[in-house]
Amino acid sequence: MQRERLDGGRAVIAARDADERPDTDEIERLAAAAGFETVTTVTQRRREDRTYNLGRGRAETLAERVAETDADAVIFDGQLTPGQHGDLRGLLPDGTELIDRYRLVLEIFADGAGDERAKKQVELATLEYEYPRLRQTTEVQSMSSRTEKGSIVYDVDDRIDRLRTEIQSLSASAAERRAERREQGFDLVALAGYTNAGKSTLLHRLADDLSLSALAENHGDETVTANTEDRLFETLETTTRRATVDGRRLLVTDTVGLIDDLPHDLVESFSATLGEIGDSDAVVAVVDAAVDDEAFRRRAETTLDVLASEADRVLPVVNKADLVDDATVARRAETLARLAPDAEQPVAVSATEGDGLAQLRDRLRALLPTETTRLELPNTGETQAVLSWLHDHGTADVDYDGDRVAVTFVGRPDVVREARRRAEETTDD
Template sequence: MGSTYQLLDEINPRTYIGSGKVQEIMAAVANTGATTVVFDDELSPGQLRNLERALGDAVRLCDRTALILDIFSQRAATREGKLQVELAQSEYQLPRLTRMWSHLERQSGSGQVKGMGEKQIEVDRRLLKGRMARLRRDIEEVRTHRRAYRERRAAAPIPVVALVGYTNAGKSTLLNTLTQAGVLAEDKLFATLDPTTRRVELPGGKALLFTDTVGFIQKLPTQLVAAFRATLEEIKDASLLLHVVDVSHPNAAAQIDAVNGVLAELGVENMPTLNVWNKVDACADPEVVRAVAARREQTVCVSGLTGEGLGEMLERVSAKLQDSMVAVHVLIPYAQGELVDEIHRTGVVEAAEFGAAGTEVRAYVPLSVAQRLQPLRLQTAAAVEEQQRIEAAAAVAAGAARAADAAGAAAEAPT
């Protein structure tokens, strides 16, 4: 029905906006017949109550956080998603319980107990806290289940690539094109709330796991970050982040900053990252966008809808994963041939030679695999020579120290 804004040196602690702007909004509501007023920021409980009194009972007042939580509640499909959204809504609602039931007070106590009984708002607050405690217990069970799943996945390590990005950037469409995953992908906010993991085979036969995560948004409510921590923990266990950007969006730069802010809040801002500029086919001048991306080392242009650029993206993913792996040179006995297969599945093999004692392999593997291969490592000739040089130098130093001790003892001996 309409929109308005106000430039203020500081936020009005009572009504967020100035008193004159409140009167202006009241007049606009009366003239347009609007039934809902949405503020594009989070209102404090006091501001919410004062604005509700000013606008009247016929108008629903909603701030940015309440609107996002409402969208999330509509999108939640699984038990985990519903639990997380309900907890976030409860945490938001607790300090904002209205006094609409304050006229309903419990009977005062009998005998020596005097005074008013428990007010309805206090009952509501107590019940809400109890529900929040139950929700946290249920979510902790989900977190335990996810942790066990990740431990099983780590036992047979396959690199995990997490798709992160602003909501509606095209992460689910990209995953569907790569894997035919059948993930819900629609042109709307927060279409995906629950992480979906699918296996992807690279051209060289190497296997990866791609995980689609919940989309981020500017000024993401803190309640959502806390409630969705079990889901967002999937990002922390990833070997590589694919930051998917809707490069055709006019506010793409601001969306990138918003995603980076959430990643910093999760403590994963320094993880290996490949920037994926999606929807390049929807740009006004795709060639210019591709030219800009070509000048950036960690950026690739794709179209999740048409499949354009996905081959180059997978090559860049393979190269990035190799950079994050550990170089190993091992001799694997034929009796442990399953280790050779694991190296091929989880790492990048540079050379493999079959000898009398076993298979000599030079490869890059994840750290967990490298640690298991430690007893089978072979030292290169240069490494052996360096070790011998260090040991010789240590022997010379020890001999010099013994000679010095002997000379000192001789000097201190009585003549």
């Protein structure tokens, strides 16, 4: 089954909330990211209707607005059940595309998917979304004959199984690569946060081989720079760069941008990407300080909710501090501290201006798992090879004293254990 792409065009936004009049700013941004122009909105404050999600009267008003504006699509800010999707679509003018929030996000994910794993995850999530709707519209007789040759439902079912297997294999390979990087002495750090929080810009600040000036000079060269455009889900596939913090060698990964109200099973569909977070030694949780209080709280909750089950060491960061006053920065930091009492105390930075980055590096360095050992080695050629290895895998303070060499070595606990083993072998020899 080929994944059906959305065509863009003119769209009417529909939204319902049981408690308050819906705010459509974010769904309009999502629609724009998928190529749609919002021509009008239809909102309602009421409990969910089992048939249309909107109340019957409001659903009919929606159909009238579509006809009046000659819209190509209705974008619904929420998740429609297969039954609601079919019933609401039946009210709309012929040829009108009906897209709920879940399907819209999948489309944006598809546009942002660059590597093989991301593309397969998008395809899997799309098929799992479409499957119950396909069953809803498939004739009863074809549904009762699952193994019938050419059955679309059977083909989709089979493709879902194969995709799960392929993604599991790709995820295992990625986990093996991360283990190899640790053996090489790297600490793994993930940048996580709501989409457009400034993670990619922060990656440029931290990375050894990237800079904001390089971004300006090489804007079209994706092999040289990580993208920092203000575009939703620009980093669906992860981007990893080397960084050095106080002698520690890091691999910093810019992970997929999060967004509010992502259905839980959609988040689960991207667990392979989120694995970059779970396998990290520390996670920098980036939140945009320049949005209003309610948006900041909601975006912080979205970010921290995902990290709560994925990460052990979290450093919250209030980014874009240059765009707000000191009182707002302090209020943002208090909000993060309250929402994540078990995390580190928040740090305020401006990734674009470079403010607060020294403190961020210091706090990140202190957060990394660290062990210190004292090594006594003979002053031999073999020891020089060990010293070279120590300098490559951690921080080594070397003191020569005649035929002896004293080393104070600081690094990852597993690297320190390997350092002791190499030192013992050298001493025995």
